[in-house]
Amino acid sequence: MKVIADLCVIPLGVGLSVSAYVAECERVLAEAGLTHELHAYGTNIEGEWDAVMAAVKMCHERVHAMGAERISTSLKLGTRLDRNQSLQDKIDSVRSKLD
């Protein structure tokens, strides 16, 4: 089962700047070989369900290992059987209707 996900990891108790923790999650996704695209309030991810979920778990483990004792993550998960759709397909589909 393929999934399009959107991941937003928020470490608590580490002060106001969280970008170092988000950067660590980007490294996790890159190491996992998953297609991913950072945006201003999270990261889009595309891949097989188990691979994406293993990476999300690794993000929590690595962010905790960096010293964040509490994490609150928001994760969106989109699956569909009717057709195979990439991150770029989803954006193109909306943009084609704006022309």
Add this chain to the structure above:
Amino acid sequence: MKVIADLCVIPLGVGLSVSAYVAECERVLAEAGLTHELHAYGTNIEGEWDAVMAAVKMCHERVHAMGAERISTSLKLGTRLDRNQSLQDKIDSVRSKLD
């Protein structure tokens, strides 16, 4: 790693009423033996990370099997190392400050 989760599964292309699909997810969580509590915009879940995530995957599989060809899920995931906290502990912690 223990997690407190909040799960909201939205099936698309099945009309306006989605409660039958949400009920199926409740059955999945019960069968998995996970502590869970339905609210008006999702379901709180408490358990080990891998068990919770296996149940979330099963929810997608079962809702697709019911005929929903597309699903968009919102999942919140809270982990903390500083202490063990149950669903009820979280609610009690807020309520104690309202007295």
Add this chain to the structure above:
Amino acid sequence: MKVIADLCVIPLGVGLSVSAYVAECERVLAEAGLTHELHAYGTNIEGEWDAVMAAVKMCHERVHAMGAERISTSLKLGTRLDRNQSLQDKIDSVRSKLD
């Protein structure tokens, strides 16, 4: 336009315990006269769109005033034209399918 909302306010830079800030948001909702129900990962709210949104803004203002310099909120917003549905109706609708 009536809305069923789910609000989860996360203050950053204030340490690991956030329940005092969540409690302040509960007070804001009560003062606004909105039907609301706390759960373990947020609060369900029912009301007119503008009243609910004014309360969410007030939550940010009050949590900032308590000393949290950064806030990240997750808000779900459900509107429907086909029928009027309360928080309790939504829960009852799922539970009736579990019997």
Add this chain to the structure above:
Amino acid sequence: MKVIADLCVIPLGVGLSVSAYVAECERVLAEAGLTHELHAYGTNIEGEWDAVMAAVKMCHERVHAMGAERISTSLKLGTRLDRNQSLQDKIDSVRSKLD
């Protein structure tokens, strides 16, 4: 109060393809003069709180007017007092830590 938001509008009861409804929301944001950036699972928005919230309400009104009788929206709202940060600043802040 300035806000960085992430908006994901899901119309129900309109079939599997929702891109026409997302495109309408993009038009609403453009008409409102708000800085916004579409991604594969939502749209980042930057602006004053009241202007952003008025646009989100307009999105619901316009998507309902297109024939979607039910909508479920996920909205993230980030506010901070310590400094002024744009959508691009947030992305640059993470990327600078990946070099």
